[in-house]
Amino acid sequence: xxxxxxxxxxxxxxxxxxxxxxxxxxxxxxxxxxxPYEFVRGDIRDSVVMKPGCKTISLWGLVRxxxxxxxxxxxxxxxxxxxxxxxxxxxxxKGDGIMCAQDVDNLSNxxxxxxxxxxxHQIAKEGYExxxxxxxxxxxxxxxxxxxxDEKNYTLRSAYGHWLENSAKGFIQGIGNESLVIxxxxxTYDIIAPYESCNYYMKGVKQNxxxxxxxxxxxxxxxxLAVKEGIQKRTGINYTLTNENITSLYDLCxxxxxxxxxxxxxxxxLFTTEDIKVLEYIGDLRHYYRNSYGTPVNxxxxxxxLTDLLETFIKAKNGKGNLFTIxxxxxxxxxxxxxxxxxxxDEVPLTAEFRNDTRKWRSSKSSAFxxxxxxTLNRCIDGDETDYNVxxxxxxxxxxxxxxxxxxxWREFEEILKPFVNTTLDFC
Ligand SMILES: *[C@@H]1O[C@H](CO)[C@@H](O)[C@H](O)[C@H]1NC(C)=O
Ligand SMILES: *[C@@H]1O[C@H](CO)[C@@H](O)[C@H](O)[C@H]1NC(C)=O
Ligand SMILES: *[C@@H]1O[C@H](CO)[C@@H](O)[C@H](O)[C@H]1NC(C)=O
Ligand SMILES: *[C@@H]1O[C@H](CO)[C@@H](O)[C@H](O)[C@H]1NC(C)=O
Ligand SMILES: *[C@@H]1O[C@H](CO)[C@@H](O)[C@H](O)[C@H]1NC(C)=O
Ligand SMILES: *[C@@H]1O[C@H](CO)[C@@H](O)[C@H](O)[C@H]1NC(C)=O
Ligand SMILES: *[C@@H]1O[C@H](CO)[C@@H](O)[C@H](O)[C@H]1NC(C)=O
Numbered sequence: 172x173x174x175x176x177x178x179x180x181x182x183x184x185x186x187x188x189x190x191x192x193x194x195x196x197x198x199x200x201x202x203x204x205x206x207p208y209e210f211v212r213g214d215i216r217d218s219v220v221m222k223p224g225c226k227t228i229s230l231w232g233l234v235r236x237x238x239x240x241x242x243x244x245x246x247x248x249x250x251x252x253x254x255x256x257x258x259x260x261x262x263x264x265k266g267d268g269i270m271c272a273q274d275v276d277n278l279s280n281x282x283x284x285x286x287x288x289x290x291x292h293q294i295a296k297e298g299y300e301x302x303x304x305x306x307x308x309x310x311x312x313x314x315x316x317x318x319x320x321d322e323k324n325y326t327l328r329s330a331y332g333h334w335l336e337n338s339a340k341g342f343i344q345g346i347g348n349e350s351l352v353i354x355x356x357x358x359t360y361d362i363i364a365p366y367e368s369c370n371y372y373m374k375g376v377k378q379n380x381x382x383x384x385x386x387x388x389x390x391x392x393x394x395x396l397a398v399k400e401g402i403q404k405r406t407g408i409n410y411t412l413t414n415e416n417i418t419s420l421y422d423l424c425x426x427x428x429x430x431x432x433x434x435x436x437x438x439x440x441l442f443t444t445e446d447i448k449v450l451e452y453i454g455d456l457r458h459y460y461r462n463s464y465g466t467p468v469n470x471x472x473x474x475x476x477l478t479d480l481l482e483t484f485i486k487a488k489n490g491k492g493n494l495f496t497i498x499x500x501x502x503x504x505x506x507x508x509x510x511x512x513x514x515x516x517d518e519v520p521l522t523a524e525f526r527n528d529t530r531k532w533r534s535s536k537s538s539a540f541x542x543x544x545x546x547t548l549n550r551c552i553d554g555d556e557t558d559y560n561v562x563x564x565x566x567x568x569x570x571x572x573x574x575x576x577x578x579x580x581w582r583e584f585e586e587i588l589k590p591f592v593n594t595t596l597d598f599c
Contacts, residue, residue: 190271190443191271191273191274191440192271192274192277192435192437192439192440193271193273193274193277193437193440194273198435198439198444199444199447199448200428200435201447201448201451201533201535201536202421202424202425202428202447202450202451202454202535203425203450203451203453203454203455203458203534203535203538204454204458204502204534204535204538204539204540205238205422205425205426205540206425206430206535206536206539206540207238207297207301207428207429207430207431207539207540208237208238208301208304208305208430208539208540208541208542208566209301209430209431209433210430210535210539211535211536211539211542211566212541212566212567213566213567213568214308214567215308215309215312215545215564215567216308216311216312218564218567218568218569219312220562220569220576220577220578221549222549222551222560224551224552224553225549225550225551225552225560226315226549226550226551227313227315227316227547227548227549228316228487228488228494228548228549228550229316229483229484229487229492229493229494229495229496229547229548230309230313230316230317230494230495230496230497230545230546230547230548231479231480231483231484231493231495231496231497231545231546231547231548232495232496232497232498232543232544232545232546233363233476233498233500233504233505233508233543233544234302234305234338234342234497234498234499234500234541234542234543234544235499235500235501235502235504235505235538235539235540235541235542235543236294236298236302236329236332236334236335236338236499236500236501236540236541237294237295237297237298237299237300237301237302237338237341237540237541238294238295238297238298238301238430238540238541239292239293239294239295239298239334239540240286240287240288240290240291240292240293240294240295240426241287241291241292241422241426242291242292243291243292245418245419245422246288246291248415248418248419248422249288249419249422249423249426250283250288251419252416252419252420252423253283253423255406255408255420256278256279256281257279258406258408259275259278259279259406259407259408260275260278260279262406262407262408262409263275263407265407267407267409268404268405268406268407268408269404269405269407270405270406270440270441271440274437274440277437277440278437278438278440280437281427281436281437281438284427287426287427292334293333293334293337294333294334294337294338294341297429297430297431297432298334298337298338298341298540298541299337299340299341299344300341300431301341301430301431301540301541302338302339302340302341302342302344302345302541303341303342303344303345304345304431305342305345305541305543305567306341306342306343306344306345306346306347307345307346307347308345308567309345309346309545310345310346310347313495313547316494316495317346317494317495318346318347318348323352324492324493324494325351325493325494325495325496326354326493326495326496326497326498327339327342327343327351327352327353327354327497328353328354328355328356328357328361328363328497328498328499329353329356329363329498329499329500330356330357330361330363330364330367330498330499330500330501330504331356331357331358331361331364331367332356332501335356335499335500335501336353336356336499338499338541339353339497339499340353342497342499362475362476362478362479363476363498363499363500363504364500364501364503364504365472365475365596366472366503366504366507368599369472369596369599370599371468371598371599372468372472372599375468376461376466376468376469377461382460382461382465382466383457383460383461384460385456385459385460385465385521385522385523386453386456386457386460386523388523389452389453389456389523389526390414390453391523392523392524394449394526395449395453398417398442398445398446398449398450399411399412399414399417401443401446402417402420402441402442402446405441406441417450420438420441420442421442421450423436423438424436424438424439424441424442425439448526448528449526451534451535452526454534454535455521455530455532455533455534456521456522456523457534458502458506458532458534458538459520459521459532461503462502462503462506462507462510463506463507463509463510463532464510464516464517464520464532465520465521468598469506469507469510470507470510470511471511471594471596472504472507472511472596473504473506473507473508473509473510473511473512474511474591474594475594475596476498476504476508477508477511477512477588477591478588478591478592478594479496480546480588481584481585481588481589481591481592483496484546484548484561484584487548488548488550488559488581502534502538502542505537505538505542505544506534506537506538508544509537509544511591512573512587514537514570514572514573515531515532515533515537515572516531516532517530517531517532536566537565539566542565542566543564543565543566543567544563544564544565544570545563545564545567546561546562546563546564547561547562547564548560548561549561549562558580558581559581560578560579560580560581560584561578561579561580561581561583561584562577562578562579563577563579564577573587574587
């Protein structure tokens with residue numbers, strides 16, 4: 172008995188001493204806007220809300236593109252950072268650093284994946300899979316709408332950009348009918364990316380350093396400095412890492428992790444859960460000020476696609492509308508739509524001084540790769556009475572922040588969206 176207790180104690184001490192990434196059970200997998208969809212999605216096949224006597228007559232959706240590879244600026248920095256792989260191994264062999272042997276092994280066995288580093292800014296293989304999965308699950312639920320359409324009473328269109336166009340292709344591949352027609356993207360102006368042709372936004376917000384004041388300031392706060400120090404201690408790196416180096420290592424962790432294949436990257440072993448939360452917050456601050464509540468003009472852009480939603484459903488209700496309307500766009504547009512709808516709004520604005528772990532604004536959930544807002548129009552017949560309702564879904568779960576757990580009467584739906592109909596972008 173005594174021996175058993177002793178063994179138990181020793182075992183417990185050993186276990187609590189080792190914080191290894193490879194055998195940790197519950198990884199924190201929220202990587203801001205580079206979160207794989209698989210980590211945040213529900214499943215429409217299980218969550219669809221369908222009352223007896225009701226039938227979905229139109230589906231409208233706004234979908235962020237699937238996982239794409241890093242852009243040119245980032246790829247070179249990430250490649251530089253991969254040199255640390257050998258450094259970490261050497262330093263571990265010398266007894267420096269405190270990483271677990273298996274984690275160092277995993278990192279040392281890690282090989283550069285050609286797709287990620289060579290097809291700059293293209294949709295990744297996983298991005299295709301995310302899109303195909305989405306198309307597949309939606310077509311399983313809304314067969315009548317998505318599959319048996321002989322006339323072109325549907326719209327499939329992406330905003331401008333090859334990784335968006337390829338996302339649309341992935342989606343129809345998932346539906347299983349590649350003869351569905353994807354409309355050409357609108358190069359100069361589109362309701363699904365109206366800010367892109369707005370100088371006021373591109374110059375005054377997106378490219379304005381003032382907008383990034385809070386995330387920049389956060390990188391001088393104790394919390395962030397502790398992340399840097401921790402990584403150096405863990406890896407045994409004996410020079411001072413720059414903020415850019417941290418970003419590159421974080422990018423290596425999140426871009427080379429896979430949701431669809433349920434494989435986290437060994438680069439993530441450089442970070443603790445707290446580190447990942449700190450880095451996630453930098454992403455949240457950027458999204459908050461660049462695309463959302465942090466800057467008043469952002470919500471106005473969100474009203475443009477929402478007006479399209481209202482008009483589409485009014486037409487469908489009158490028997491002349493699309494069976495489905497699916498747009499593929501950027502995280503920026505998704506954020507702006509959430510903002511127009513007043514979703515995920517914190518009472519206290521997000522700032523560098525205080526990271527609120529119970530904040531509502533979470534780019535990892537709302538702007539993950541392939542994140543999507545899908546809305547159904549349902550016709551319900553009860554005896555002689557015909558009624559309509561509208562259900563909102565976010566990432567394949569009913570959007571419980573709207574109406575009654577995501578389910579709106581037609582009147583509620585109109586009340587939410589009508590105020591947006593005369594939105595103009597004159598200020599651009
Ligand atoms: C590292 O190696 C272990 C043992 O082979 C494995 O279980 C684990 O999934 C690997 N990857 C990561 C990221 O830990
Ligand atoms: C660290 O960042 C600096 C610039 O901030 C860069 O010159 C250097 O190559 C980076 N090192 C690694 C290993 O990424
Ligand atoms: C695929 O879509 C085309 C064009 O909308 C349609 O004509 C055809 O019937 C569809 N095929 C199947 C198998 O649903
Ligand atoms: C840092 O580590 C490298 C590689 O292990 C070594 O060559 C170098 O002398 C060390 N520098 C300092 C200042 O300790
Ligand atoms: C779409 O086209 C099909 C096939 O012609 C037709 O049965 C259906 O009524 C049309 N739907 C709408 C909403 O116009
Ligand atoms: C954190 O955010 C939640 C949600 O917005 C809010 O209710 C709470 O008051 C915030 N906490 C602090 C200390 O600001
Ligand atoms: C939008 O403009 C039209 C035409 O001027 C007007 O009739 C309508 O009431 C306006 N709607 C809203 C919600 O402002």
